[in-house]
Amino acid sequence: MSDAYYLRLTDRLRELLSDPHACEEGRLPAERTLAERFRTTRVTLRQALAQLEGEGRIHRSNRRGWFVSPARLDYDPTRDAGFNDYVRAQGRRPRTEVLLTDTRPYPTAAEALGLPADQPFCHIRRRRFVDDRAVLAESLWVVPERAPGLLEGDYASHSLWGQLRSRWGLSLTHRSLRLYSEALPEREAAELGVAAGTAGLSVRRTIFDERRRPVEYDEEHWLHDALCITVELDGKA
Amino acid sequence: MSDAYYLRLTDRLRELLSDPHACEEGRLPAERTLAERFRTTRVTLRQALAQLEGEGRIHRSNRRGWFVSPARLDYDPTRDAGFNDYVRAQGRRPRTEVLLTDTRPYPTAAEALGLPADQPFCHIRRRRFVDDRAVLAESLWVVPERAPGLLEGDYASHSLWGQLRSRWGLSLTHRSLRLYSEALPEREAAELGVAAGTAGLSVRRTIFDERRRPVEYDEEHWLHDALCITVELDGKA
DNA sequence: CAGTGGTCTAGACCACCCA
DNA sequence: GGGTGGTCTAGACCACTGT
The missing domain is CATH 1.10.10.10 (Winged helix-like DNA-binding domain superfamily/Winged helix DNA-binding domain)
Structure with a gap:
């Protein structure tokens, strides 16, 4: 054939x-x-x-x-190196747009974090570019008690995980990752300027601190050809 | 639109x-x-x-x-739970076919493991099914010195990683993972009985033991709709 | 053999982007 | 307004699967 x-x-x-x-x-x-x-x-x-x-x-x-299509971006979702840092480290030009921020409940995040469905979160939605191509649409849902005043800070230009550590002294000890290939939903496709149904990669992360308190949940939707996921592990499985 | x-x-x-x-x-x-x-x-x-x-x-x-399409299989490539075990744990029926075994060099594996290009490997190629649907074509390349006599054993029905630990006392300490969406190459598409260019997910793993000696390299090609990758991490990133 | 998907033709009109 | 991709029609023949 x-x-x-x-x-x-x-x-x-x-x-x-x-x-x-x-x-x-x-x-x-x-x-x-x-x-x-x-x-x-x-x-x-x-x-x-x-x-x-x-x-x-x-x-x-x-x-x-x-x-x-340009070369894929290497991305390790288990680390908290800021997007800006690792994109630049690969000789590319990063850019981030915050699409909206608010505080409201999100049952999916609540369920992933083991919280009641009406638990409110600090929500940040943003779109990220590599060399002026929009490659990622994501939403972050942070438990407000873990990071009071988060939405008043400069959450765009610095690593969010880095801030959670340095400003609020959190340790992001327990990280759970789920990822699978998908057809980009209508909303994300529109935000990335591609046709609905374009191939994508969905990444969801759930984070607890060292006392197993829920910290954060996020959903990322990447263009399928934009990235190569890498994970480096040391120690027993 | x-x-x-x-x-x-x-x-x-x-x-x-x-x-x-x-x-x-x-x-x-x-x-x-x-x-x-x-x-x-x-x-x-x-x-x-x-x-x-x-x-x-x-x-x-x-x-x-x-x-x-049936529900996606949850798969954690950082663990060595055998395919048979975790497929059954999810209420599905696993099956494995060994397509070929031999010993020969493979420069790609050699480079990933930091070995000379003419380094020979124990090579196992197999096809794996879930509920009689072929979902995965993979090749494994094991450094022969780490697991002498590997190809004479029962490598099909038991977890390979489990055997590396129990039979040869290896600890699979340093694991590196790369994965990205792809169009299935002609060979893998044929082995899985789908059209060339069908959407797939490529997973490559590189394994070193606790003394950083190279142990194994493998390449997996999954049908894109067959799995959901999960990773659980504890400890500092 | 009949039925299936796989491939291909030669057009057409529309919605949107950019100059 | 001209050019682009996005969508759609109404057919056709081929290759393969199953009986």
Whole structure:
């Protein structure tokens, strides 16, 4: 079955991607142009493009066109190195936008943390960029008693976990992580400027301190081609 | 844009999925049947099906049809609980097929473990099933000096990590994990009986013992809708 | 063999982005 | 307003699965 035309197309498109002259500014030629060049229809061409999108080689932005995807970002969700720090450490340019902050209950977070459903949280929702590409939409839910005055601080430019340690003396001892591939929900897709249903990666973290008091719960939605999760462990499993 | 017909179709199909009478044996009606029922073309209907596939709700098998996807398997790659054990613990039926074993060099594993490129490894390649659905194709590369006679043992039915501990007294102290979403390569797709380019999750692990001697490297390729990765951490990051 | 999904054609109109 | 991707139609033939 590897004689399907759209699969041979992906091979030729891969060559095209590695040719720096063919894609100026990392942008691919228009679908109609490519379809004509490869003597096929837009439907078949788009099948090939979708394949490369699944491989993480290209992505689309709104209705603007197809672009070559940059290298994945290495990300260790078990550490609290700030987003800004580790993005810069990889030679990339980070940016963060706070979309909203408020204080209200969130039953999902409450359940994960073992709290009553009407427990209010300090909620921060933000969108994060790497080299001006929005790659992550996330919400954080912090137990207010653990970090009084959190929302008045500068929670955007510094590592939140770092602040929890330094300002409130918390130790983030027990960390539980769940992650799986998903189709980005409508809201997150809109915030990231991609079509609903675009492939994504969902990461949820639940944090307790050394006395097993609930501290924080968060939900991250990443573009699937934007990151490579890494975890380093020392000690017995 | 949520007024696209294929998106409304996904809503109606989701209802259909939750109706146990509509899909006998977890199998969906034929595409032509569904297209007719929803008064659209196969192309549009398939767009809706692809959306649900991305959400992990349905999957296809060869050219046999579309099936409702079962619940995701919880999997903690940092632990050495055997596949058989944790699959059964979740009320599912595990099965493993060994596809091949041999001893030969593998530069990728050698590099990950910091060994010379011509370092030979004990190599085990296998395919694993949950409830008779092939969900994982993996290769393991063990440093022969750490586990002499490994390939003569019963490496299929017992936890490999458990054996490394009990038979060879190894402690798997330093574990490094890398994972990212991918399009399944041709070989793995064929072994899992799905189309090349189906969405998958790649997991790579590199293991050193307490003296930082290299022990093992493995590469896993999972169907993207088959699992939810979980990690539990205690102690300082 | 009949039925299934897999692939492909040759058009069309629409919604949105940018100059 | 021109160009882009997003969506959709109404067909067709092929390759494979199961009987």
